[in-house]
Amino acid sequence: MTGAPDAGDAAASSVAAAGVSTGPEVPPLRLVDVTKRYDSGRAGYVTALSHVDFAVEPGEVVSVVGPSGSGKSTLLNLLGLLDDPTSGRVELWGRSTAGLSAAALTDARRESIGFVFQDFHLLPTLTALENVRLPTAFLPGDATDRARDLLERVGLADRMDHTPDELSGGQKQRVAIARSLVNEPAVLLADEPTGNLDRETGTQILEEVRAISDTGVGVVAVTHDDLVTDYADRTVELVDGVIRRE
Amino acid sequence: MSDRFPALTLATRNLSRQRVRAALAALGIVIGVFAVVTLGLLGNALGVAATEELGGLGNQVIVSPSEASGSDSLDSRDLAAIQRVASGRGTVVPLRVTGAQVRASGGQTFAQVYGTDRPGELFGNGSDGIPAFHRQGALVGADVAADLGVREGSTVTVEENEYRVVGVLPEVSSISPLQPDSAVILPADEFATSGYSQVVVRANSPDDARAVASGVEERLNARQQRVSVFSLTSILDRISEFFDLLNGFLLAIAGISLVVAGVSIFNVMLMSVSERRGEIGVLRAVGIHRRQVLRTLLVEATLLGVVGAPSGRCWGPRRSSSRRC
Numbered sequence: 001m002t003g004a005p006d007a008g009d010a011a012a013s014s015v016a017a018a019g020v021s022t023g024p025e026v027p028p029l030r031l032v033d034v035t036k037r038y039d040s041g042r043a044g045y046v047t048a049l050s051h052v053d054f055a056v057e058p059g060e061v062v063s064v065v066g067p068s069g070s071g072k073s074t075l076l077n078l079l080g081l082l083d084d085p086t087s088g089r090v091e092l093w094g095r096s097t098a099g100l101s102a103a104a105l106t107d108a109r110r111e112s113i114g115f116v117f118q119d120f121h122l123l124p125t126l127t128a129l130e131n132v133r134l135p136t137a138f139l140p141g142d143a144t145d146r147a148r149d150l151l152e153r154v155g156l157a158d159r160m161d162h163t164p165d166e167l168s169g170g171q172k173q174r175v176a177i178a179r180s181l182v183n184e185p186a187v188l189l190a191d192e193p194t195g196n197l198d199r200e201t202g203t204q205i206l207e208e209v210r211a212i213s214d215t216g217v218g219v220v221a222v223t224h225d226d227l228v229t230d231y232a233d234r235t236v237e238l239v240d241g242v243i244r245r246e
Numbered sequence: 247m248s249d250r251f252p253a254l255t256l257a258t259r260n261l262s263r264q265r266v267r268a269a270l271a272a273l274g275i276v277i278g279v280f281a282v283v284t285l286g287l288l289g290n291a292l293g294v295a296a297t298e299e300l301g302g303l304g305n306q307v308i309v310s311p312s313e314a315s316g317s318d319s320l321d322s323r324d325l326a327a328i329q330r331v332a333s334g335r336g337t338v339v340p341l342r343v344t345g346a347q348v349r350a351s352g353g354q355t356f357a358q359v360y361g362t363d364r365p366g367e368l369f370g371n372g373s374d375g376i377p378a379f380h381r382q383g384a385l386v387g388a389d390v391a392a393d394l395g396v397r398e399g400s401t402v403t404v405e406e407n408e409y410r411v412v413g414v415l416p417e418v419s420s421i422s423p424l425q426p427d428s429a430v431i432l433p434a435d436e437f438a439t440s441g442y443s444q445v446v447v448r449a450n451s452p453d454d455a456r457a458v459a460s461g462v463e464e465r466l467n468a469r470q471q472r473v474s475v476f477s478l479t480s481i482l483d484r485i486s487e488f489f490d491l492l493n494g495f496l497l498a499i500a501g502i503s504l505v506v507a508g509v510s511i512f513n514v515m516l517m518s519v520s521e522r523r524g525e526i527g528v529l530r531a532v533g534i535h536r537r538q539v540l541r542t543l544l545v546e547a548t549l550l551g552v553v554g555a556p557s558g559r560c561w562g563p564r565r566s567s568s569r570r571c
Contacts, residue, residue, distance in 0.1 A: 103536075125260060
């Protein structure tokens with residue numbers, strides 16, 4: 001039961017292929033003069049991001065900080081190709097993603113971007129191993145070996161057949177990180193990755209993230225946690241939808 | 247997680263999460279299918295029973311002299327005409343009919359007296375005891391035999407003439423314009439008249455009966471209303487239409503319960519989707535296509551129906567008949 005190749009797959013492949021050919025100077029993921037407005041009914045429009053330029057390079061860890069409502073989640077949604085900008089463009093390997101179909105965006109996301117969430121968001125009915133394999137479930141081929149390797153790498157070799165309710169918070173987040181890496185993404189987007197973890201577990205997770213970035217994966221972590229900024233190569237502060245400090 | 251059918255695996259895991267809810271939704275389908283099967287069978291059974299009961303009626307055409315003709319009997323020319331019309335479509339049996347006192351050692355009663363040489367055609371009812379040709383003696387209807395206490399070999403007196411009983415007619419359960427149960431059948435020659443009171447055509451099928459009825463009307467009533475033709479085929483058609491309607495009505499009622507069950511599956515799926523919005527969002531974020539998510543949900547809904555339907559279907563016939571599912 002795998003999806004037949006369609007126009008979207010072809011478009012996504014061309015986006016990914018472009019990255020290989022254009023060299024290391026092109027960042028895998030970039031926002032160019034991006035503005036995002038939301039229609040909030042009678043109150044008019046709310047500008048969540050205003051003329052933001054942002055890029056993540058391979059192997060770097062960027063932390064994005066800022067008060068609530070400053071546009072951090074919007075920034076992450078745009079980077080994750082989950083939302084379209086009102087103006088400006090989102091570039092994946094130097095190519096604008098504007099005009100790509102929903103299917104092509106889904107494929108591009110699967111091939112290039114990994115997600116880690118504050119609440120882990122593992123499927124409760126699947127085991128750790130199945131959760132890690134989930135992004136590849138509808139693809140041809142068997143990713144079991146790779147999923148096993150990833151779980152071993154994050155220190156969960158003895159928890160592969162456990163369901164999420166049998167795992168601690170830190171273990172769940174490690175399963176989530178393994179899941180985000182199963183498709184060998186270029187960029188890892190993390191939304192408050194240590195938000196639900198104690199300091200010690202948070203540190204272990206950040207060590208893991210650091211190790212991942214050392215393999216060439218760009219990491220963008222939206223956070224309130226100073227611990228994350230300690231592990232970041234650079235920190236971007238968002239205030240009222242504008243980048244205040246880099 | 248199976249690699250070949252990920253949608254099926256995800257769907258079964260999701261259903262197993264809310265077992266009671268899934269079981270109740272499937273139970274709705276069980277009840278709906280059960281209702282359709284049992285009410286459908288009930289309607290069919292009623293129709294079949296009624297057709298069996300009235301079956302003989304539909305194939306009979308009774309031709310009798312019309313009041314307008316002024317005659318109380320049909321002559322041999324009429325009989326020949328009827329025989330020509332009915333040729334190949336059924337059997338023609340001329341009857342002489344009168345009413346008479348019948349006596350025997352056990353008492354006396356008033357009975358219909360039919361005169362025919364071929365009682366087997368009309369009254370045999372598939373029984374071997376009734377002779378195909380009737381030359382002498384009397385055949386006695388089941389009720390008359392019971393009233394008078396006679397059996398084969400007894401003697402009965404019909405209007406001062408004594409006859410030996412050569413057979414007792416089997417009891418007739420179906421409705422018929424002739425009433426052999428309360429009749430005595432004598433050879434046609436025992437009647438003084440030469441004409442016939444009635445000619446009964448036992449057609450091979452309702453269609454033949456219809457054709458014979460209209461053919462006889464055409465031939466014998468073309469210039470003058472000589473005969474009246476009595477056929478219940480059209481009434482039988484109406485009755486059969488009524489049972490079709492009844493069947494449709496019963497199925498419609500059963501269908502409503504099936505629709506309600508379908509709506510309950512829809513409701514379960516709607517609740518399930520709204521509870522799992524976050525999960526579906528994660529599936530989409532990790533690169534699972536919209537149509538793949540939709541496929542998983544459709545497999546879930548189909549499983550609920552597929553589990554329910556055969557159980558309802560098997561349960562239905564087992565309760566209402568011995569048919570295997």
